[in-house]
Amino acid sequence: MNQPAFDHLAANYDHTFTHTEIGRWLRGRIHARLNTHFFPGCNVLELGCGTGEDTLHLANQGIHVTATDISPRMLEITRHKTQNNPFVQTAELDLRELTSTQSVLPDAKIFDGAFSNFGPLNALDDWKPLAHWLASRVKPGGIVGLGVMGPFCVWEIMWHGMHLDFKTATRRLKGYATFKPDGSAAPMKIYYPTIQRLEADFSEWFMPIHVESIGLFLPPSDVYGVIEKRPRLMTRLINLEKRFAENPTLARFADHYWIEFERKS
Numbered sequence: 199m200n201q202p203a204f205d206h207l208a209a210n211y212d213h214t215f216t217h218t219e220i221g222r223w224l225r226g227r228i229h230a231r232l233n234t235h236f237f238p239g240c241n242v243l244e245l246g247c248g249t250g251e252d253t254l255h256l257a258n259q260g261i262h263v264t265a266t267d268i269s270p271r272m273l274e275i276t277r278h279k280t281q282n283n284p285f286v287q288t289a290e291l292d293l294r295e296l297t298s299t300q301s302v303l304p305d306a307k308i309f310d311g312a313f314s315n316f317g318p319l320n321a322l323d324d325w326k327p328l329a330h331w332l333a334s335r336v337k338p339g340g341i342v343g344l345g346v347m348g349p350f351c352v353w354e355i356m357w358h359g360m361h362l363d364f365k366t367a368t369r370r371l372k373g374y375a376t377f378k379p380d381g382s383a384a385p386m387k388i389y390y391p392t393i394q395r396l397e398a399d400f401s402e403w404f405m406p407i408h409v410e411s412i413g414l415f416l417p418p419s420d421v422y423g424v425i426e427k428r429p430r431l432m433t434r435l436i437n438l439e440k441r442f443a444e445n446p447t448l449a450r451f452a453d454h455y456w457i458e459f460e461r462k463s
């Protein structure tokens with residue numbers, strides 16, 4: 199396999215995203231959601247853990263996390279951040295190759311829940327195989343929370359449209375785009391499923407219980423710097439974001455949406 203494209207982003211990921219003010223605030227919202235479902239002693243599977251910020255957040259509370267990612271470099275950073283934490287296990291896992299994962303995850307292990315934050319599922323073009331695979335690994339009644347980039351991000355269309363960059367402004371509208379981080383030999387395709395598509399692909403085994411927007415008034419990460427330089431504007435946008443976050447209809451216009459499913463009995 200080619201070196202995963204995200205390997206090339208790993209070293210700077212925390213600097214350019216995790217440690218930004220907006221990135222921290224949005225992640226805090228996801229942490230609040232995770233904390234409504236997962237408690238000390240739970241066993242949770244994380245898909246596309248990146249540099250392990252969510253892994254660490256849960257493990258610090260005594261929640262067992264099996265943190266997986268396709269990128270060895272991302273996993274290296276996760277291991278480094280969580281090295282003394284006995285609640286963390288890491289494993290290389292490609293969400294597109296779930297049938298060959300027997301050696302990666304113990305077959306018999308059943309998790310209390312699973313989650314994937316900030317876009318790993320956008321590497322897939324069909325979410326039904328993932329839902330099927332998760333159905334045999336998450337206990338009945340267990341929660342699966344997914345943070346996914348949607349196909350209609352109003353901020354992206356307006357911002358790049360205003361700058362006459364129509365290619366970027368409309369890149370999500372056809373449902374997929376090509377992504378090639380600097381220095382990466384292999385471009386990867388990113389797919390943008392609608393909320394309805396994800397619900398349909400999960401429907402045989404999972405019931406949707408919650409949807410909210412992540413980045414409706416706040417912009418996508420390439421514009422964080424512009425907003426963070428204007429603290430008063432940022433505070434206003436955060437207030438709007440809080441006010442409308444839980445409107446599921448508006449979630450379809452956000453940079454990401456967060457959707458939670460409950461495993462059917």
Ligand SMILES: C[S@@+](CC[C@H](N)C(=O)[O-])C[C@H]1O[C@@H](n2cnc3c(N)ncnc32)[C@H](O)[C@@H]1O
Pocket residue numbers: 202204205245246247248249250251252266267268269272291292293294314315316317318321
């Ligand atoms: C935008 S980052 C999000 C990382 C982390 N979840 C967070 O909240 O910061 C997307 C992650 O998905 C991982 N990823 C991309 N394609 C993947 C795949 N096919 N299988 C597993 N992980 C993948 C990348 O390596 C990267 O770590």
